[in-house]
Amino acid sequence: MTGKHLHILGIRGIPAKHGGFETFAEKLSQFLVAQGWQVTVYCQEDTIGGDWESTWQGVRRIHIPVSRAGAAGTVIFDWKATRRSLSQQGLFLTLGYNTAIFNLMQRLKGQTNVINMDGIEWRRDKWGAIAKVWFWLNERAGCWIGNHLVADHPKIKDHLATRISAQKITMIPYGGDEVTAADASLLAPYNIEPSRFSVIIARPEPENSFLEMVRSFSRVPRNHKLLVLGNFKPDSNSFHRQVIDAASDEIIFPGAIYEVPVVQALRFYSRFYLHGHRVGGTNPSLVEAMGAGCAVIAHDNHFNRWVAGPEAGYFKDESACAALFDRLLVDDAAVVRMRAASRARFHERFTWDQVLCEYEKLLTHWYPAKASDKNQLKG
Structure with missing residues (x-):
């Protein structure tokens, strides 16, 4: 057992139902649990009431109800999840920078947070002017607030390197399952x-x-x-x-x-x-x-x-x-x-074996020494 604890923020939850980041979080969680890590995933619930916890395939899930729908609900969830995470020990992985300004709380708390910066969201045609400004500002914030950044493509790394030192960025692409037969x-x-x-x-x-x-x-x-x-x-x-x-x-x-x-x-x-x-x-x-x-x-x-x-x-x-x-x-x-x-x-x-091994190597490198010491004492 490694005694290491990873907290995953920035997604709707697992098992995956909504998109690529959820699928990645599901794969990474299961992989790390098999390697002896403890993994906590913060999950958005479209309901009202208080938070609750559950376990899914060895992964601890913290369910946070949000009554608002759409983008506003996602922002509220990210705020609540980040605040909830401030009392936790271990390493943090935030998937996406859309509310990176909230991660400033973690930086001020002394927590170590690795941020996957996703794509260049503010360039997408579907967003209006206000949303584009919000994403642009949060991209900048994520570059400065995150302890380390992950880019999923060499050109995304090049783009981020215009904001921050390239030494602060690791390129790891997305992975996928091979399909050799189908019904x-x-x-x-x-x-x-x-x-x-x-x-x-x-x-x-x-x-x-x-x-x-x-x-x-x-x-x-x-x-x-x-x-x-x-x-x-x-x-x-x-x-x-x-x-x-x-x-x-x-x-x-x-x-x-x-x-x-x-x-x-x-x-x-x-x-x-x-x-x-x-x-x-x-x-x-x-x-x-x-x-x-x-x-x-x-x-x-x-x-x-x-x-x-x-x-x-x-x-x-x-x-x-x-x-x-x-x-x-x-x-x-x-x-x-x-x-x-x-x-x-x-x-x-692009196989999951390659991608997940690269992530574990990166997360192990950035795992905070003080958190590791406390986990060893708990053990």
Whole structure:
């Protein structure tokens, strides 16, 4: 037993239900518990009342009720969780910098906090001016307040190094599970067949190139299906309405799908995985697609090129994306090469074994000596 105790802040909770950081926290928690660490995760609950605790697969969970929904509720939760953590001993890992100003309390308390700085949130198109200023200020705050920073992509590290010394930053990417088989019967509800469809799995936001990809696919009949996963609300969101109106009858909008076996089957049996993200570092969905051996078509930027590698197909605009469909939908040999390249790149840098071992090494290095001494005395 190591006697070390890690507290994880900044996520909705585990087991994962909401996104990449929750999945990472779940994986890291289980990994560290197996190595003898004690792990506490702070979990947001959409209810009222007092805090309570539970244990999940050896992980201590502190549940903090928040009655407000949306972004405001997340800010309130982060405030409450950070305040609650001030009485704890050990090392702290904060996932995301969206409320990094709250971590000043930990710094003043003398606690050691490692912050994963995520992507460049203030550049995202979906945020208004006030939100962008809030994220920009908190990015700056996180750089100065965190004892050490984690960047999930070399270009994110380069960006952060314009704010703070590069020696304060460690680059560790996101990880994923390898998928070598999947249940083809799970495709039946969508009336699709293996290799006769492609898939987009992302939040339907403008910076994720939904409109460009849908328009380029819909220019001509393809004799191919395109599944566009996501929580579309066309009655209340004009961008969502634009995307749906631009779609040909070969495009399917099945909604958001959270069942892991279904999502894995959609990736594994797709001809192409389309990734339109223009902002951010190492995207979890792209890594998971590579782990499933997907042939990747991605927006051409330095974030996606480093992750997916040189054999993926890249587009700068709608016309280039359409040209990729024209060429690759009839080039089976190219698809085979792209699939093999995805798996090779995945094994090179993005397996959970690599990522979690790198995190444990970093967290062990930053574990506070005084906290370790106290844990030994308790033991």
